[in-house]
Amino acid sequence: MTTAGPGSVPPVAAAQPGLPREVYVLSVVGGCVMLGLGLVLPVLPVYAATFGAGPTQIGVLVALFALMRLAASPFCGRLGARFGERRVLVAGLLLCALSSALTAFAGSYGQLLAFRGLGGVGSVLFSVSALATLLAVAPTDRRGRASAVFEAGFLLGGICGPALGGFLALISLSAPFVAYAVLLLTAAALTSAVLRTHRTAGAETGRDVVRLPVLLRDRRYLVACLAALAQGWVLFGLRGALVPTVIVAWRHDVTWVGWAFTTSAVVQALLIVPAGRVADGAGRRPAMIVGTGVATAAITALVFVDTYAWLVVLLCVYAAGSALLGAAPAALLGDVVAGRSGSGVAVFSMCTDVGAVVGPVVVGIVAERVSVPAAFGSGAALLAVAFVASWTLTTVRPRVGQHEGVDR
Template structure:
């Protein structure tokens, strides 16, 4: 692997400039998508149960969405090269909208499987294309802030969605799916109306293409992918799959799980914008080291926790590290790809999806056959690997054109 090139891991020492308008538009679009996803996720298991689905079938329904994302990711780069990221982004939003409407009017569990799989395809088309567009638009010395603004939309949508979904479900279990479709159509309309300026030319068809073997020889790219894998593993394997069972085992109601997740999400939302400024001003290397280090310490400490209050504290500490890891790896990918087309952003996204698909299964097996502390240790180990790898990055002085 080669060392980082000039201008690649920038500590910024220039006056702060305004972000391109398109960055905020992408954040709003992402917020709409995550708000809608938050509407349907809490309702989906209950909705599937009305078709006679048991726990295993419900689990398969949830897992299928992530599997379809993973299976579709390799094709996103080629589609972006041929049609441009903006068109692929809109196609993903529309496909998700169609999936959500069909889900609302599904007549059987089998139909639910098909319609949710379509949603997984649309989801990855949107997410990969949106991130590729963002990194193509944002100048090098603003990629940390731009990534933070982008993630802030997702975080706010994710915080508000579940509560609103519960209220809509009181009307009808299908109502959140219809509302999700409306939000997606609004997001598609906003994308078509605003992301048509010359600023998005860098994300259009006909761009220079960077091949995956070239990217894999760049240390920055590999480190960012390692961090993405660790994040996917911890967020979906440990936090989402293991923490709820631990809290219930402590004889707390599942409501306590929701409060723990909400508090940590609020902490992350409050810190995401400062984290973006740190990524641009202190540099990618410092942000990566701090983010992976704080996250690794928090997850390692969970091994020794047996009280709910300490669990909430450590999840909040992890959220602080995660705020940096939402901005820094994406900025690194932007530095490497530098607006060129190809599979770079898609493979980066796949690393998170691999962690999200494999993590819950492996973590569950470790918890059952070894111990729960060992399961937490698996996530801590991945974060430590990313931490050590982050220390090999090179810090250099930035330029706006780098």
């Protein structure tokens, strides 16, 4: 690590080279995965109901996917180190494809549970390996932009998926699952054919894999994990589980929920690449502060909202903060692990999954036993903690030709 002195001159943007090809490949693969998820998620509850599943059983089916991701996460780092990230990534895609194909031809609710659980394992193998590969190939001074491009693929796939899934469901409830399996097989073939690289542009020379006990003593790593936990809690607990029930309680149908989510997702997709440039140009600390600050303000304001229009506006404001939180924490993680894979990437991913599993349950209990505003407050409180923690970081502004530059 080098310290930027008073005479340090930031490189001009025009002198910065483009991103490695592998970043775009990973973005396309991620887009295929999210497009497929968007195809099946709206259909899954209806499909499960055809097997006699009630609301509780459907909830278990949805939660099982995240639980299996969480359970399999600790093994991802070791598998990647032993067999290579690309092989584990392809294996994850193939497992998800198998899960989706089997789901399309399931004969009972029990089979649905088993096949959905298999998909959760495949999903975490893919996501952890893809992020580890991204951090390895992205140069230090372009990690923010690389993370943003990677996230953009997921966002675009997520925006397009639900509409296409509804169309396919008109043909057959099993059709979206077959289409998802085909998309995953295509993504696996693309990964195997194109992602043939041992480049480690982001891996610092002479640095071994950073062990988890060392990472847990690094403030940057803890702040990145805290932001991931808060994001998982808000995205899945508040936005995914609570906001739809609030909109319906205001006597709007589920179509209004879709419009609210789509509008905010478009805002985030438009801002994600500029957010990556901010994380690289201004530094990780300013990006983290602004991202958590804007997100905290938006979720806090939801406590006082009682109209649909203002809810959509605040979801869009949150999406702006979330764009920065889609780029900055991952870039910060890459700085800490020196661009090398290991358990640190898996634990970072687990933090999002913990928020996704625990958040909906706690938010539901608080909304039912206390109030809906208090449930929104739980997410705002977590984001506020991440906001305060972000202020404790040192401003990091990577330079071209250097591993890191630090302005104190």
